[in-house]
Amino acid sequence: MTMFWTPRRSVSALVATAVAALIALVALPAALGALGTGGLFATGTESDRAQSRAEQLQTASPDLILAVADRGGPGPWQKQVRTRVRTLTSRLSSDPEVGTVRSFALSDDPWLRSRDGRTGLVTVSLIGSAKERRDSAERLVPQARAALAPLRVEASGTAWATSRSDQRIKIDLLRAELLAAPLVLLLLVLTYGSLSAAMLPVLVAALVVLCAVPVLGILAQYTDISTFAVNAAAAIGFGLSVDFTLFILARYREENARGTPRTQALEVALRTSGRSVLCSAAVITSCLAAVSAVPVPLLRSLSVAGITVTLLAALAALTTVPAALTLLGDRIDSGDPLRRLRRSAIGEVSTFWRTVARGVTNRPLAAAAGALVVLGVLAWPAFETRLGVPDERGLPQSAPVAQAAADLRQRFTAPPERLHIVVTQGSAAAVSRYAAALARQPHVHDVRVLPSSSTRPGERMPTEDQDSVLVVAADVAPDSQEGARLVQAMRSLPAPGATLIGGQTAQNLDTVTTLRRSLPWAAAATAMALLVSLTLFTRSVIAPLKALAVATLSLAASAGMIAWAFQGGHANGLLGHFTLTGTLDGCLLVFTLAVAFALAIDYEVFLLGRIKEEFDQGRTNRDSVVEGIAHTGRLMTSAAAALALSTAAMTTAEVTMLKLVGAGIASAAILDAVLVRGVLVPAVMTLLGPANWWSPRVSLRREGTNRPPDRRAESATEIG
Template identity: 35%
Template sequence: MEPPRRLAMAWGAFVARHRWWVLAVWLLLVLGLAAFAASTARILSPAGFETDTQAARAADVLKSEFPERRAPALAVVFQSDSAALEDAGYRSQLAAWRLDLERLARQTSAPQSPTVVVGPILSQDRRTAALLLESNEQPAYFLAAAREASGIRHEGPARVFIGGFAAVYNNFVMHSEQDLGQSERLSAPLALILLLLVFGGVVAGALPVLTGLGTVTVALALLGFVARIHTVSVFSLNVTSVVGLGLGIDYSLLVVNRFREELRAGADPETAVARTVGTAGVATVVSGGTVAIGFGALMLSHLNVLWSIGLGGSLVVVVSVLASLTLIPALLAVFGARVDSLALPFTRNRSLAGFWRGLAGSVMRRPLVFIVITLGVILLLASPARALRPGVLGSESLPPDDGAVQAQALGESRLSFARQQPAILVARGVRDLNQARELEADVRSAAGGQPVTGPGDVPPQLLGLYFKPGYAVYEVSSPGEVNDPSTHLWLDRLRAASWPPGVTMLIGGEPAAYQDFLNVLAGDVPLVIGAVLLLTFLLLAIAFRSVALPLKAVLMNLLSVAAALGVLTWVFQEGHLAAQLRFQTAGFTDATVPVIIFAGLFGLSMDYEVFLLSRIREEWLNGRSNAEAVAAGMERTGQVITSAALILVAVTSTLALSQLSLNKGFGLTFAVAILLDATLIRLLLVPAMMRILGDVNWWPMRRQALRRAT
């Protein structure tokens, strides 16, 4: 017996003997942390996309040197089909709102960054108006003000829509909280129903769900503790919750299933617990290691949003593995043979062993046929990914009927709000106004014909917004949308322009900030992908004492990821199912989503690989031939893998009903990819490949040498 298995069995026996102490610790832990877990959503940040870039440094200079330059943080838009501003009720409604906004302005003003109310700005027919809350602070600073504004109500003929960056941020947080609540309400009952069908009994079916909920509670509380001392993005919330519930159930299902198998083999409950931890428990440790590697690699990113999701995913994996080694074994030791009590009548005498035995036999007889068919399906699903175009989602991630989206649409169509924000060039080292005006000619030349506003264009009363000794500011209209490739090429030319000696030019504004974000992400991607591939390979090589198996596993997972990205592109970039899923099609894919899907899915998919390979290896070490071991492992784990996958699909797919399109993208893509991975890849392609490779699977060690080594 291998040393890790001996150690795990000893641990399982210890947990079985001290089961009541273990359960008491978990009960105190979950009850003690429940309140902290419930408050986590409120302390997470809607930001997380900023880092040390040239655009960020330009914004810092503008804030410190040109504090009077302000931008709208909130835009309250009024629109009436029946009344114009001359209507007394309309004027009263507008005046009441102005008083509230002035109160918010006083609450958010600081000595160096006063907040002011601007407006009303009126449409030509005077039926649409807007009041703006302007400041030089970042939009996240006004999150509380946006939340308070969303609750303000004043009677009048106009409909009111609250927009601006602060409102978008607030709505991200609000929708994330709602999405989490909806996902939890749907996923736990769905998982319980599926587990009842899988196990055929109330007790065995309920244990994994209770474990999953306990896992999520502890993980969310830990995430909240980190958020109290370090910025953690709100986008980590749903991933942590859904992955935690899914993994908690997955690992519990594997452990409970193996425990029942040991009981049927004649072991007493304590011995069955020890053997279960020595087999299925070890598999959950290896599996959890691969998932932790996937999410942990995201913490290598310079972007807080990816770091936060990596943190949340890693925390929940650690808690899930700990639960599979402590909580579930303790519960099984308590229930013992009664784990099958309260059986459902229609599930009695039901066995799918014959189906899995037949499928295994078919795969072993015709491996090449199964390889060709499954590869064809996977490559077909992956083909749209060739057109994947990364970008940065803003308000496009919100539902089409969201107030911030409608406010922006009304502002652009009726109040001449700018659809495209200008690039802002901040020049340092400008001696005087004459040099600032001469430099403007260089800016115009570099801008390639795009309109430029600078110190040489504005009246004297506005000059302070564009020049002060040592600094000059130039606003340059961008040629297209912030995510348009033409805009990126244009910014590249601006960045490559040469400036007079002694002048340093910082390029900021929304277009440059978006491009800087994409550039930082592009620099992080090779590190994240490289870390995931290398560490996963090394972990599996150590666990299985093989080079061929981990190499094949990594290649299979790359196929899963490719298919997932194809589905993501087809649905969310090209807009298929947009009406059914209620999201805005932006024409590009948010650049963070493929990275998160790669890291998360690579680990989650490896779950089923580890489940399958662990059992195949166990059968091979017991003396079966390679083909016999593959068939037996497939027969013994086929139902567990498909059941675990269906439950994880049910849990993750609840995110497809979210209001945020980012969450929809995660949910739908993960669900489709996991289902594909656990069926076509793990139960057809992987066994077929192992049948073809034969004893090469176990290279470089032979069975006899491996037995001597253990």
């Protein structure tokens, strides 16, 4: 048979790869500049429509808040200070990227003054997309500080918090990647005993991450792709690329160590492990595609970025890796600094994992019960999970924007984040009665009717059935249960006409509700895609169902560990200090669990493929399980360790969002590779026996009548 990966084709493939990398490097600055912010709140909800309508009426919630205080002086209400702030207010109002401005210098509004009278607020509503508002805030804040110097100007608000978060995330992830790369390289050298073999996965991973950014930059022209999503996906893509490369490299070296010529060993590796890579990429992509259907821009952005790096990782593993192996030849095994210390040759079966597998399959019921108990204990905290939406508290407490926001909560009677925007229709009398009813709700201390662009000049309130905007000031936090109940109570009140209730509290509630309603559909779509893919891969009905059940258990344990660490705060100190909010970021939790679930299936596909291969060669079901674990145990643990290192490095970040993603994926990868694949899966497969491979269309051989294994033919045997 003619070999596809000839030296000539391999050179062409690597030249094409180098050209792609060069183009990606040149396009990198433009791609990074095209990235957006990824909205935190669900779209299409009542609060989203309320915000849009309030913006049309020029009464929207502010995106940028400037707190002005005189440094040690008598306060911001002295004449000179007010004059300077009026000038700044005028400049802001005339800016084409500014919608509305409210200033303490133009009003005696107590909402714009601190309780001690020493600080005043200038609130700014911006126009444009989330990215444009962030960019506007980055331009306006330095201008405001320069115009009011030496007055102290502290900035907060969603646009400025997003800007500061993006800047901090870039720094944190760069540090994490610089830390992870040498650690992963060291791990691979220790595991695979060759500098060449260790460098190949790292170089392929770096290539995938580099090429992913321009691709996402192009996609950002059509949908909002956030900077955070790209950076998080880069860390995940690095680990996933290492995994895919190791799957093929390990099988290639195993076949070659058995005496198979390198060209044939590569063909076997691509037919077996390469097929596993394709199936894994399909399952991971399907899982993330289902999650992308949830109408939250940040979650959709994370999913699109994850899909991109997954497809690129699979493409590189199936093209760049075989081309490199063809040209490297024997050099792939050169440069082992620990050759004299190794007890077994590279490519040999793991005696440790064979011993573990034999112990598990000898007592499968006890092993399965023990694993289930551990998973159940780990999953228990997940039952108390409370979802929320991130804010500036995800930054370090020392961050100026976090301190400014905390100062607003403590020193002002009506912090902008606790204001509820109500857009309704009706006559002046009806709106007044409605405002009085709102004022009687628990935790409400003031209600105002604002003039809007639809109000006639000189009128405070409408006299006809037209849009009116009411602002409800509450004394409960946006992410509190009391705040959610207040929004629900306001929405249940009889209104004079069509009414929309918005504000940050309503946006938080609507986003969490959207997540809860959408996730069952996303889970069903993911399960269907998984069952179809694994049925085609294994040609069995039972094995995919078992894989789905085991992956779900692993997912529950991962959710419990995340809740215990971040909602319960037990990882505070261990993973650096972060602010406890009593909730978990819903979008990041869903994305992290989706990746963890996909990784569980990734390892399941590789393990199932090898066990099925052993079974088809004539081994009994139990022996197939033992040999499958023996041949893949070392690979799965080293691949999981490499992925865990690349993502765990994110826990060194100062931003809680990165800590959650990094710790969640790293712990899930190790848990799944060691406990689930090493103990639970072989125990369950032993208990199921030949039923693992039952299919209504295929008459499987009986376990006792399988022909003896032919190890000489193994290198030429395809899976399934």
